[in-house]
Amino acid sequence: QVQLVESGGGLVQAGDSLRLSCAASGRTFSSYRMAWFRQAPGKEREFVAAIRWSGGSTDYADSVKGRFTVSRDNAKNTVYLQMNSLKSEDTAVYYCAADVHYSPNYYRVSGYDFWGQGTQVTVSS
Secondary structure (H helix, E strand, O other), X not given: OEEEEEEOOEEEEOOOOEEEEEXXXXXXXXXXXXXEEEEOOOOOOEEEEEEEOOOOOEXXXXXXXXXXXXXXXXXXXXXXXXXXXXXXXXXXXXXXXEEOOOOOOOOOHHHOOEEOOOEEEEEEO
């Protein structure tokens, strides 16, 4: 089992920055990839960014490339999402997820085994 706890969400204005954190506990040594997804009201959960625990290679959704940066601190078992130049369309609940089965579907909800409870990000225009 892997437990994930997100933090850092809040209300900001368009153009501002925010950093989300995801603290992992439990069998974190077995986690292959960590990711951030988001879900806006009335919409499906969508992929935002992913990072491998080993090596640190990253992937991003086109909508956030150049604005968001995913990183990890292996010593703290924590993954971060630095969000810059926020837009109103970034408003959503942001979820942290862990893949322990080496799924090739890093951009799909089905590619992850454990999820956090989510943290709300609201961007006012």
